Amino acid sequence: MLDVKTGRYVENPAILITDGTIMEIGTQGALTAPANAEVIDLPGHTLLPGFIDMHTHLTGKATLHGYRRLGVSSGDKAVTAIVNGEKTLAAGFTTVRNLGSGGYEITSVRDAINRGEIDGPRIFAATVSLGGTGGHCSDNNLLPPEAEAVGEGVADGPWALRAKVRQNIKYGADLIKICSTGGVLSKGTIPGVQQMTEEEIRAVVEEAHMRGLKVASHSHGTEGIKAAIRGGVDTIEHSSFLDDEAIRLAKRHGTALSMDIYNTEYILGEGEKAGMLEESLAKERVVGGRQRESFTRAVEAGVTVVFGSDSAVYPHGDNPKQFSRMVRFGMTELQAIRAATITAAEVLGQGEWLGQITPGYAADIVAVTGDPLEDITALEGVDFVMRDGKVYKDAR
Ligand code: ARG
Incomplete structure (x- = not known):
């Protein structure tokens, strides 16, 4: 043992x-x-100890990217999450932090698991991901203007965002997910570019912390990472373009980094077949390598790095494949195991009984x-x- x-x-x-x-x-x-x-x-x-994945999307599927996602209903997502929960648990992940979707389906799945009605991991659910108009993870940018598609998580400005935090809590969120930069898999956003102001991030954090919830921020770009850390978020997701100052800030603020370094292989290998947009593949060709360099630097600098895989980008159940990449890019085996057990539990705020x-x-x-x-x-x-x-x- x-x-x-x-x-x-x-x-x-x-x-x-x-x-x-x-x-x-x-x-x-x-x-x-x-x-x-x-x-x-x-x-x-x-x-x-059962593993903890700090970044999953159980409602999503690795075969449904790009425009294929538009056909997915809320019911589809709930069923998908049940199936993916089983796969994730069978892979050894007894706890996940589910970092958002466009709806609240995950709370039903979480609650049914907690009642013992279905098998699955213990879920800490972010529910609806928040951010601005046109933002990665908050909005739906695939459709033309006349479709008037607006994501459930869209809010511009501090008070609008606070209201969204309150709404998520009302409907059962355990934590809050925001996107402070663009992303790889969304249309028309740029991973390196900040897309929430520090004032907006701070408002979300204040509101969430006041209510006892933690905040996870999707942040690839350097400025968006720094704004999120200064704004007080608890974890940075992806953390791709770190510089020395970002690393210093993470250490000073005690911010943990969660880095999905297995994904780049899946995206570049299988992404096209899975429906990913050509622009996403182009963005990945830049982000993947930089993220792995950042991983190595963060580990060397002694920043807290937790296991977060962003499952649904790649197939659920393959989560353990990331462990070997974490070792290849700079962790000892023990560090990688801790990142998915004791350290993850502490960062979740559940270190007294999990991990x-x-x-x-x-x-x-x-x-x-x-x-x-x-x-x-x-x-x-x-x-x-x-x-x-x-x-x-x-x-x-
Ligand atoms: N959900 C993330 C995004 O769209 C996936 C990034 C995957 N790439 C990577 N190198 N980790 O931005």
Whole structure:
């Protein structure tokens, strides 16, 4: 069992779980199970805390990009999210932060999972992504003016944005997602260009923090990253064009970076078939390389970097593939594992009960064969998944 806090293995562990919570950890033989306990033996396996993906879009599909998205209904999205939740859980991700869509479908899926009606990961939901008119993730830029299409998350100016924050909370958001720069996959936006003012970002952050919610900001470009950090957001998503000042600011403000560095391979390899616009592929050819350089620099500088994959850009369930890229671009195996467990839980604000196999914590446990500290790709084949003490996968 990997103790992600110390970074050391515990040999022959025995874990006592009651009502979904880890009660006691000992070693086999030394820890006696109560008479009526169910015993699950996992010989030859390495146990790790269930993984946390800090950036998913369960309502989206990797085969539906560009104009194909226009045909997707709210009902389609809910069904898609159920299917993708199952795939994500089976890949070892017991918790996700779902970073937005154009509607509120995800709250129904989250609540049904919480009630135990369907299988899936624990979801922290951003619901509707917020930003300005024409913005990446807030608006729909695919249609001509006469269609008068306006995204649900569009708001211009501090008070309009505050109202949107309140609306999201009213309909069940656990956190707020904004887009402070353009993006790769939206039409007519430029990843390097800022598209919310610092005043707007700060208003969102003040409103969200006042209500106890955290804020995640999609930010590729340098100025948009800095404005988001200065504005007080909790995490920067993508974080592609970092400079020294952005890195210093992230450290000073304690802002975590979530960097989806697997995506570039999928977009450049499969994007065209999946319906991505030609302009998106062109943007990716610039962003991908810069993002990976930024990842290396951020890790070297000691900035907090968490595991965030932006699933739905690539197929749900392939999330663990990002671990090996995180190691290739500068993390140790242990750092990459922590980025998806203990560190992610802390950044989520749930570090007191998630992200570690330790007494008092949720019984979220995955098992793999092999030694992930030697070969991180061991995490690509999760054999066993438990969430809240319930076994969802046992493929030994
Ligand atoms: N959703 C993001 C966007 O459209 C995906 C970026 C993917 N590219 C990357 N290199 N991480 O901007």
